[in-house]
Amino acid sequence: MWTGEECQIGFAATQIVPSWTARTPPGSWIEIEVRARTAQGRLTKWYVMGRWSEHGDPRTSVPGQGDEDGDVAVDTFVARRPVVAYQVRVSRHGGGARVTGLGVMASALPRTPVVPSAAGVAEPVELAVPRHSQHEHAGHHTRYDGGGANWCSPASVAMVLGFWGRGPDPGELDWVGDGDPAPVVDHAAAGTYDDSYQGTGNWPFNVAYAGRYGLAGFVTRLRSATELEAFVRAGIPVITSQSFKTHELPGSCYTTNGHILVVTGFTAEGDVVVNDPAAPCDAEVRRVYPRAAFEHVWLRSSGSGGIVYVLHPPETPLPPCTNGNW
Structure with a gap:
């Protein structure tokens, strides 16, 4: 001990x-x-x-x-x-x-309204993160959180592992079955499943799963999209947790009490480029959400309060930190 x-x-x-x-x-x-x-x-x-x-x-x-x-x-x-x-x-x-x-x-979550951050560098950036829709796995291996329709967190972790060239080898995927569009997503769901919670969204368990494949990782809270942008410009995609109604996040087309996605970039105007596993198919996973709306649903204290998973190879440096949250 x-x-x-x-x-x-x-x-x-x-x-x-x-x-x-x-x-x-x-x-x-x-x-x-x-x-x-x-x-x-x-x-x-x-x-x-x-x-x-x-x-x-x-x-x-x-x-x-x-x-x-x-x-x-x-x-x-x-x-x-x-x-x-x-x-x-x-x-x-x-x-x-x-x-x-x-x-x-x-x-300590503040009980104050979210103040949108100003756009950062007026230069677009987007990381080439693989795209996986959780809904491509609907009905798969339902003992794990009811199947792929609920696998936003493992789908996001699988995307980031793929970006870093990490993940299970073919022999670890044999059990998934033929015809699966992305067996790594099913494997991540099995590898993050919390028996008591009966779900795949336990934040530290998702970080620990990525650690099996050599990534360093941690859960923290960021304070703004400016901090998110610092990670992306350092070459590190970031997994975020948020909840919202359809009208609160234009372009989302769904309502959620809790959802995980991957921030992969920023437009020249400062809007947030994401891989959203809630898309109906892999081809529609890339989305752009308005910066202020995204910050509101991600940062507010009635939601996750800015929760992120940061996953990266140990040799990849993090951006400079001035606020002590990474």
């Missing part, structure tokens, strides 16, 4: 999300726990943030942990009152389990 030092947050936080990458040979797994220090100086209990293995035995969040200090909502510790510090504990079970990356995001 490894227990990290207590880390001061520097502000009163209300949410904590750890993320990790690890290798877990058959028969091994890891457990990630978090505890926090309240503003009154008292330590909470340890909360289990996930039990993880590549092979899926186990791969689960842990419900029913709520107490006077907080609770775990799938992948997020939600404090009942602000906390000012945290600790992480990692337990390894079985032989050969090895953590290769570990990060923690602590945040």
Whole structure:
């Protein structure tokens, strides 16, 4: 077992999300726990943030942990009152389990309206990220979150893995079956599925899946499309989480309580180029969403509050950070 030092947050936080990458040979797994220090100086209990293995035995969040200090909502510790510090504990079970990356995001979501950011460099940029529609997999392997119609997160991770030239080898895809338009999407769904949540949208589990194929990764919150643009201009596509009604995001043509997509570029006018797996087919996955509308549905505190997965090869540098969120 490894227990990290207590880390001061520097502000009163209300949410904590750890993320990790690890290798877990058959028969091994890891457990990630978090505890926090309240503003009154008292330590909470340890909360289990996930039990993880590549092979899926186990791969689960842990419900029913709520107490006077907080609770775990799938992948997020939600404090009942602000906390000012945290600790992480990692337990390894079985032989050969090895953590290769570990990060923690602590945040306090502002209850203020989203102020649109100004467009950045007036020069278009777009990364050549493969395009996968989750709906091309509707009805596939329904034990994993009901099939492809719900696979926005694994489809997005598969796209980013493909961009970096990473992912499962052909032998790992044999079980998917003939005629599948993109077996890597089905594999990602199987490899991110959370048994307790019964879904494929657990944020750290998606990062950990990408880590199987040599990518570094973490979950964090960004503050604006300007920060998104910095990543894209550094050559790194970013996976974002958002919720909206059809009219709130022109061009989307659907309503969602929670959706994952890949930001791949920006137009000369500053609008956001995405690979949206909610498109009905691969040919329609590329979309351009208005910058202000996209920021609103992505950043607002009633949604994800700016959640992203950042996945990149360890040798690829991140853009400079001035706000401490990566």
